[in-house]
Amino acid sequence: MRISVVFLVFLLSLGLAGAVEKQKVILDCDLGDDIDDAFAVGLILISPEFEVLGLVMDYGATDRRAKVACRMLDEIGMENVPVVVGRKTGEGKAPQLDWGKGYEKVQPAEEKAADFIIRNLRENPGEVILFTVGPVPNLQDVMEKDPEALKLAKRVVSMFGSFYMGYGRNPIPSAEWNVVADAKAAQSFVSSGADFLFAGLDVTTFVNLDRDNRDTLTQRNSPMTDALMGLYTLWANEQSPERDPILYDAVAIGMVLWPELFRTRKAHVKVTDEGYTVIDESLEPNCEIGMSIRNDEFIRRIMQRYLQFTIDD
Numbered sequence: 082m083r084i085s086v087v088f089l090v091f092l093l094s095l096g097l098a099g100a101v102e103k104q105k106v107i108l109d110c111d112l113g114d115d116i117d118d119a120f121a122v123g124l125i126l127i128s129p130e131f132e133v134l135g136l137v138m139d140y141g142a143t144d145r146r147a148k149v150a151c152r153m154l155d156e157i158g159m160e161n162v163p164v165v166v167g168r169k170t171g172e173g174k175a176p177q178l179d180w181g182k183g184y185e186k187v188q189p190a191e192e193k194a195a196d197f198i199i200r201n202l203r204e205n206p207g208e209v210i211l212f213t214v215g216p217v218p219n220l221q222d223v224m225e226k227d228p229e230a231l232k233l234a235k236r237v238v239s240m241f242g243s244f245y246m247g248y249g250r251n252p253i254p255s256a257e258w259n260v261v262a263d264a265k266a267a268q269s270f271v272s273s274g275a276d277f278l279f280a281g282l283d284v285t286t287f288v289n290l291d292r293d294n295r296d297t298l299t300q301r302n303s304p305m306t307d308a309l310m311g312l313y314t315l316w317a318n319e320q321s322p323e324r325d326p327i328l329y330d331a332v333a334i335g336m337v338l339w340p341e342l343f344r345t346r347k348a349h350v351k352v353t354d355e356g357y358t359v360i361d362e363s364l365e366p367n368c369e370i371g372m373s374i375r376n377d378e379f380i381r382r383i384m385q386r387y388l389q390f391t392i393d394d
C-alpha cells in the first residue's frame with residue numbers, strides 16, 4: 082500500500098514537471114523592416130508554451146534592429162530575454178528603426194549571433210526549436226563555423242520560400258524575400274540537414290490584419306499592443322495607398338503553436354541562384370512545407386494572445 086502511494090506521488094510529480102516544461106526556442110529575425118517581424122516577436126514572447134532563449138537580429142542594420150527589440154522587451158517586462166546582434170550586412174533606412182533610436186536602458190548581449198545559436202543548440206541537443214523569419218546570413222555563419230549544429234535543433238521552422246503560390250496569392254511562385262535577399266546564405270541553410278518546416282507564401286500570404294483588428298489592438302492600449310501599434314504606425318506611414326499588413330512571420334510561430342490549423346506535405350526543396358524554392362519530386366524529402374492555413378481561426382487566436390497578455394505583478 083505504502084509503495085503504491087509513493088509511486089502515485091512520483092507519477093503526480095512527473096505530471097507536474099511535464100506541465101511546467103516549456104519548449105525552448107530561439108527566434109532569428111529582421112525586426113524593423115516589414116511589420117510582420119514585430120507581430121512574430123510579440124507572439125513568441127507572450128506565448129506561455131515557450132521559453133525564449135534569445136532574439137537574434139539578422140540581415141541589414143542588425144545593431145539598430147537590436148535597439149527596437151530591447152525597447153520592446155523592456156516595455157513588456159521581459160528585459161531578461163537576451164537580444165543578440167547578428168552579422169551587419171547594411172545600413173537600415175526602415176522607419177520602424179526610429180522606434181529604437183536613442184534607446185539605451187536595456188543592452189544587447191556581447192556574444193556573436195552564430196556563437197550564440199551554436200552554443201544553445203550544443204547545450205540543449207534535440208530540445209530547441211529555431212525559428213527564422215528573415216534572410217539567413219547568421220545561419221550561413223553557423224554553417225561555416227559548425228556545419229553539424231543545425232542538425233541539433235529539434236526543428237528549424239522558417240518563414241521561407243514560395244512553393245505553389247507567390248506574393249499576392251499569385252498562382253505563380255515568387256522569389257520570396259527571405260530567400261532572394263541572400264540566396265547564397267539560403268542555399269547553405271537548406272543544405273544543413275536540419276529538420277525543416279517551412280511557412281512559405283503558400284500559407285503566409287493569406288494572413289492580413291484588417292482595420293477592425295488594428296483598431297481593436299490600438300484601443301487595448303497595453304504595453305504589448307502599444308509597442309505593436311507604435312511600430313505599425315511608423316511602417317504604415319510609408320505605405321501608399323494604405324493596405325493591410327500581412328503577418329507572414331507570425332505564421333511560422335503559429336505552425337508550432339497550432340499545427341491543427343495547417344495542412345502540410347513533405348518535399349525536397351532546392352534553392353536556385355535566383356532565389357526560388359523549387360520542389361524536386363524525384364528526391365527524398367528534406368523538409369516539410371505548409372500547404373494551406375485556416376486563416377480566420379489563425380487571426381482570431383493571435384488577436385486573443387495580443388489582447389489578453391498582461392505583465393506579471
Ligand SMILES: [Ca+2]
Pocket residue numbers: 110111112115117118214215216330
Ligand atoms: Ca521578417
